[in-house]
Amino acid sequence: MSTATMTSTAERQVVAFRLGNETYAIDISYIHEIIRMKEITFVPRAPHYMRGVINLRGRIVPVMDLSARLGLSAQEETAQSRIIVVEVNGESIGMIVDAVSEVLRLPEEQIEPPAQMAGTESADYISGLGKINDRLVLLLDVEKVVENMQI
Amino acid sequence: MMDTTEYIALFLEEAAEQINILEQDILLLEQSPSEDVLHEIFRAAHTLKGSSRAMGFTAMGELTHAMEDVFDALRKGEIGVSTEMVNRLFDALDTLKAMRDQIAEGGTSNIACDDLVRSLRDILNDAAPVHDDAATAAAPQKASQTAMVLQEHQREAALTAIDNGLSVYRLTVRLAEDTLMKSVRALMVLQTIDANKGTVIASQPDEDALDNEQFDLSFELLVATDKAVEELRQILLQISEIREVEVSPWQKSAEPVPTQTAASIAAPVIPAGQSPEEAKHTQPAAPPIASGDGEKGSGRAPVASQTVRVDVARLDTLLNLVGELVIDRTRVAQLGREFEARFQHDELVDSLLEAAGHIGRITDELQEHIMKARMLPIEHVFNRFPRMIRDLAQKFGKEVKLIMEGQETELDRSVIEIISDPLIHMLRNSVDHGIEPPDVRETLGKPRQGTIRLSARHEENYILIEIEDDGKGMDPAHLREVAIRKGVLTREAAERLSDKEALSLIFAPGFSTAKEVTEVSGRGVGMDIVRSNIQRVGGLVDLESVPGKGTRFSIRLPLTLAIIRALLVRVAGQVYAIPLSSVLETLKIQPEMVQFVGRRPAIVLRGRTLPLVSLQAHFYGKDSASSFCRGREPMFVVVVGLGERQLGLVVNHLIGEQEIVIKSLSRYLGEISGVSGATILGDGRVALILEVADLFDHASACAA
The missing domain is CATH 1.20.120.160 (HPT domain)
Structure with a gap:
């Protein structure tokens, strides 16, 4: 966990982003960088939610369509679309999101377990619900999103 | 302290x-x-x-x-x-x-x-x-203090050394009078001789006494070496506290001889004072690093050569950097051509092209040298096999002789790392399933001891490793039966296989012919993993087997994994790279030349039927047959080979040859059939590298 959680007021630093009409967030410690959309080389026969690979300064990094991965409806690519490159277990992977909004500090006491989400498709990948000024932020469990991806 | x-x-x-x-x-x-x-x-x-x-x-x-x-x-x-x-x-x-x-x-x-x-x-x-x-x-006679008396084996060692073109000298080493640690000096003398490829045949007093300082200020050595007298003397004099070294050629007749028979063995004595050049000349070609027949060169001592140790990570970094340079060189060359097209023969453009050409040549050379720096003899893998085979043979009650050849063959360390496990597995298989128990072999009229021959050698841009045993071999008919029983194939499909294809069944996932899973072979690693490991690095594995006579596996590996030449082609608007090592030729064909065998498209090329695979169909899920039916446009076919098999890959365009740096696809993408990795092109875009072996599998699967 990031050092932010160690402080006495126990808060989590997350990057919030938009997928469709929902606001999601990823713990900042996973995030490697956030880049604009760039040319993606399609990789045939990969899982359907994998868009392909990009050249990230000489490294080949796979890119997934996060909406498709979470089973949400597909979104049009816009000028706001971004690729969030995360690093999990030493491997990088990019996730396409509709827009990146801000870095938030979420106090631990305002994070609830995702019980009430049960039943929705993306529930498996949500580790908690955060509230900020009446706004609901879905905390994404990046490791779960990434694990067992191979067919 | x-x-x-x-x-x-x-x-x-x-x-x-x-x-x-x-x-x-x-x-x-x-x-x-x-x-x-x-x-x-x-x-x-x-x-x-x-x-x-x-x-x-x-x-x-x-x-x-x-x-x-x-x-x-x-x-x-x-x-x-x-x-x-x-x-x-x-x-x-x-x-x-x-x-x-x-x-x-x-x-x-x-x-x-x-x-x-x-x-x-x-x-x-x-x-x-x-x-x-x-x-x-x-047995040793206690040597007297005055003269060095050679034991029989020492004497023979001296004679053998002379037969091998070495010189044998008597050395009398005198230490300075105030030498404090005499045993250390003695040890240094011995080690220096060792390090200069010399062999100490005997010493007076013996080495234990030297160790325990049971000597005065001098000791005598009998040394076999390819060095000349003065050279050897000077080398030893460089050790501090050595006062004098007397060197004289050893005369076999001058030695007291413990037994009479040995004296009758004639051997030429190399005259003292022979120049090093002459000595070298008379020395036979260096023995192979280790031959399989149990003969040992006496000069295996480490050579103090002009080397430095470099961290592997540093070499990896260098290679990565060179890889980037190779990409940029291609990019610069491409830009140069674009400038030329736009500005014709502008002076600046010419200078740019010249500089680009120079950078290109330097990059090539740099790449070549760094590749060489990363090469290791395959000995590093082979070394542990003799012991492994011995232990396995003992465990299974077999008698096995392992013959190894070509240990000095060099290949990239990354390939060495990957080849190790597959080789271990195949050797285990040979001992466990290939070689019969000694009694069985005897009744079959074979020698009780089975032989496994492991060899490595260079062939063009490849290294060829063969594992050959004289065991019971594999029976295609039996393999077909097993495959049917295990549900790997239907009976019809199995019967359509040629004998060679039937042998290849052992590489099929879920196929293992072992009657019982033994501790050794049943480690959950099957031949399918062996093959996919080898293919992952762009290698091929093939086997031949004659029932009752034995089996031979041939593994073909690229010398390096990092940079290869590839043919770039375009399929559905995307660029793919086909390793040039599998490309046999390229063709331009008219659609009407395509014939259908059942639903399989093929053309007749020089009297042979060449099955076709449309990459667009393979990668983009279109129906194979329909993609051949439309259009009057000529098609481009890349003919690729895998062993004796050939396959025509239909592509939209041929782009050209280029050197590419292989990068692995993320494991998050899983195993993609037909793709082995990716590379970055001169314009910064990513191209996928084709895995030709997968396409052959796919073609056979379609046939089944």
Whole structure:
């Protein structure tokens, strides 16, 4: 966990982003960088939610369509679309999101377990619900999103 | 008290070397205990004992001492070699390795070896003396203080050295009078001779006495070397506190001879004062690093050459950087061409092209040299096999001789790392399933001892590794039956396979012919994993087998994994790279040339049917047949080969040849059939690299 959680007021630093009409967030410690959309080389026969690979300064990094991965409806690519490159277990992977909004500090006491989400498709990948000024932020469990991806 | 920390690295390196020699020689001991081997093995144990004691690793010293005693007894013919003895020696060796590793990690070792030492001592106590008069006769006579008396084996070693074109000298080494640690100086003399490819055949007093400082200020050595007198003398004089070294050529007739028979052996004596050039000239070609027949060169001592040790990570970084440079070189060349097209013969454009060309040449050279720096002899993998085969053979009650050839063949260290496991698996299979038990072999009229031949050699841009056994071979009919029973194939499909294709069934997932899963073969690694590991690095594996006669696996590996030449093609608007090593030719065909065998498209090329695979159909899920039916446009076909099989890949466009840097696809993408990796093109875009072997599988699967 990031050092932010160690402080006495126990808060989590997350990057919030938009997928469709929902606001999601990823713990900042996973995030490697956030880049604009760039040319993606399609990789045939990969899982359907994998868009392909990009050249990230000489490294080949796979890119997934996060909406498709979470089973949400597909979104049009816009000028706001971004690729969030995360690093999990030493491997990088990019996730396409509709827009990146801000870095938030979420106090631990305002994070609830995702019980009430049960039943929705993306529930498996949500580790908690955060509230900020009446706004609901879905905390994404990046490791779960990434694990067992191979067919 | 000496601060030993800075010597530890040196000690560890030397220990690893001696342990390696011990391992090889203990094996030879079991097979053919020649004088040379006995001498060398004793020396290795002795050296290791000395250095571990000097470094304060007493347990290690104890253990090597016990081993040395066993070797000494063997050398003197007091005991004979037994399997039990070899097993105990190997146990001791494994413990030595563990101790060394522990020291390498933490600077100390706490591994206890009392039991082992006792078990080694028991060998000496239990062993009934060998009732062999000859051996007793050859036992050491206590050498007098005045002249060096050679024992029979030492004398023979000297004669053999002369036969091999080496010179044999008598050295009298005198130390300065105030020398404090005489044994250390003596040891340095011995090691210096060793390091200069010399072999100490005998010493007066013997080496134990030298070790224990039981000598005055001088000692005598009999040394075989390819150096000239003066050269050897100068080398030794560089050791401090050595006052004088007298060198004289050894005359066989001048030596007191313990037995009369030896005197009748005629051997030319190389005259003293021969120049090094001449000496070199008379020396026969260097023996192969290690040949399989148990013969040992006496000069395996490490050569002090002009080398530096470099961290592997640093080489990897260098190679990565060169990889980037290769990409940029391509990019610059491409830009140059674009400028040329736009501005014609502008002076600046010409200068740019010239500079680009120069950078290109330099990059090529840089790349070549860095590649070479990363090459290692395959010996690094092969080394552990003799021991492994021995242990396996013992476990399964087989008798197996392992012959290794071409250990000096070099290939990239990344390939070395990957090839190790598949080879282990295939060798295990050969011992476990290939070679029959000795009794069975005898009834079949074969020698009781089975033979496994492991060889490596270069072939064009490939390295070819073969594993061949003279065991029971594989029966295609039997393999078909097993495949049907295990549900790998339907009966119809199995019967359509040629015998060669049936043999390849062992590479199919879920296929294992072992009647029972043994501890060794049943480690969950099947031949399918072996093949996919080899293919992953762009290699091929093939096998031939004759029932009753044996099996031969051929593995073809690229020399390096990092940079290859590839043919770039376009499929559905995207660029793909086909490794040039699998490309046989390219064709432009008219759609009406395509025929259909069932639903499989094919063309007839020089009288042979060439099956076609549309990459667009393969990758983008379109129906194969329909993609051939539309359009009047000519099509481009890349003919690729895999062993004897050929396949035509239909692509939209041919782009051209280019050097590409191979990068792996993320494991998050999983295994993609038909794609082995990716590369970055000159314009920064990513191109996928085709895995040709997968496409062949796909083509056969369509046929089934």
